[in-house]
Amino acid sequence: MIEATTSAPVENRIRGLIDEHDVVLFMKGTPVFPQCGFSATVVQMLSLLGVRFKGFDVLEDPEVRQGIKSFSDWPTIPQLYVKGEFVGGCDIVREMYETGELSELLSTRGISVEPRV
Amino acid sequence: MAIEGEGGRVQATIRQKLSEALAPSRLDIVDDSARHAGHVGARPEGESHFIVEIASERFAGLSRVARQRLVHKVLEDELRTDVHALALKTLTPEEDAAP
Numbered sequence: 001m002i003e004a005t006t007s008a009p010v011e012n013r014i015r016g017l018i019d020e021h022d023v024v025l026f027m028k029g030t031p032v033f034p035q036c037g038f039s040a041t042v043v044q045m046l047s048l049l050g051v052r053f054k055g056f057d058v059l060e061d062p063e064v065r066q067g068i069k070s071f072s073d074w075p076t077i078p079q080l081y082v083k084g085e086f087v088g089g090c091d092i093v094r095e096m097y098e099t100g101e102l103s104e105l106l107s108t109r110g111i112s113v114e115p116r117v
Numbered sequence: 118m119a120i121e122g123e124g125g126r127v128q129a130t131i132r133q134k135l136s137e138a139l140a141p142s143r144l145d146i147v148d149d150s151a152r153h154a155g156h157v158g159a160r161p162e163g164e165s166h167f168i169v170e171i172a173s174e175r176f177a178g179l180s181r182v183a184r185q186r187l188v189h190k191v192l193e194d195e196l197r198t199d200v201h202a203l204a205l206k207t208l209t210p211e212e213d214a215a216p
Binding site for chain 1: 153181182185186189193196197202203204205206
């Protein structure tokens with residue numbers, strides 16, 4: 001536990017995370033070991049596009065786990081942020097991946113996309 | 118009047134609330150709980166994980182995020198209690214009819 005960071009109001013911590021990293025995935029588990037099928041799906045989509053992202057494990061941080069829901073006005077995990085903007089949860093990310101919109105969104109936000117063949 | 122038939126109590130509530138609030142042209146609800154049995158958030162009695170496909174005129178002109186927020190709002194109480202996961206596909210009737 002890092003006490004210094006948990007003392008800030010949770011909204012500020014979340015804002016800090018999405019400001020600091022271009023692509024942030026609030027998820028259950030880690031990108032290497034997702035603890036939930038929906039989180040795993042989003043990790044897979046981002047990996048297939050070769051996008052570097054910050055995975056934040058909400059299971060390790062109950063404050064963020066609750067706080068992100070009101071912050072995003074979204075009741076479920078995972079949640080994807082690009083350049084500080086909420087993109088959506090698992091269904092939306094998958095749909096956007098399938099239509100090519102996700103790749104387009106990332107590119108137009110200046111994020112490097114290198115799809116794996 | 119409660120609609121009896123397929124699914125359990127939670128599924129019936131989801132159907133009733135979405136039907137009343139969004140007047141869907143199509144509403145398919147699948148209880149996917151069995152596939153998640155034993156996971157964190159799964160309840161022994163099931164009815165914790167659902168897949169909902171819904172087509173409604175109310176979604177016209179709304180972004181994907183706004184459409185899902187609308188559904189989340191209608192099912193606010195269920196998402197806070199019984200429903201651990203809700204996979205959503207939201208369409209307008211026109212999109213639903215497209216090949």
